[in-house]
Amino acid sequence: MNLKCKNVWEHISEYLDQQLTPEVRAEIEKHLENCEVCSAILDSTRNVLILTADNRTFELPVGYSKRLHDRLEKAIHQKPDPGKNSSN
Numbered sequence: 001m002n003l004k005c006k007n008v009w010e011h012i013s014e015y016l017d018q019q020l021t022p023e024v025r026a027e028i029e030k031h032l033e034n035c036e037v038c039s040a041i042l043d044s045t046r047n048v049l050i051l052t053a054d055n056r057t058f059e060l061p062v063g064y065s066k067r068l069h070d071r072l073e074k075a076i077h078q079k080p081d082p083g084k085n086s087s088n
Contacts, residue, residue, distance in 0.1 A: 003031045008038045012045050 008031050014020050015028055032039050 003027050005031075005035060005038055008032070008035070009041065012042060015042070016046060016049065 008015075008028055011020060011024065011028060015025065018025075020028070032042060
């Protein structure tokens with residue numbers, strides 16, 4: 001069996017949860033050895049799971065919420081500049 005990236009992506013959750021058969025797991029590990037993209041996706045998925053499982057909360061700096069809302073309000077009502085690149 002020669003897995004393609006799409007096949008690996010479909011099994012990322014099961015891979016992380018160790019729910020795959022030994023054969024499929026070995027094929028995925030073989031693919032990961034040679035595929036930087038899939039290795040990066042695996043690492044990113046693992047990091048997201050770690051971050052979302054973290055129950056710590058962080059306090060925002062005083063006034064942050066108001067500054068954020070003010071900037072959003074300004075951006076919503078600002079007319080687009082036709083000469084400005086919108087991808088920035």
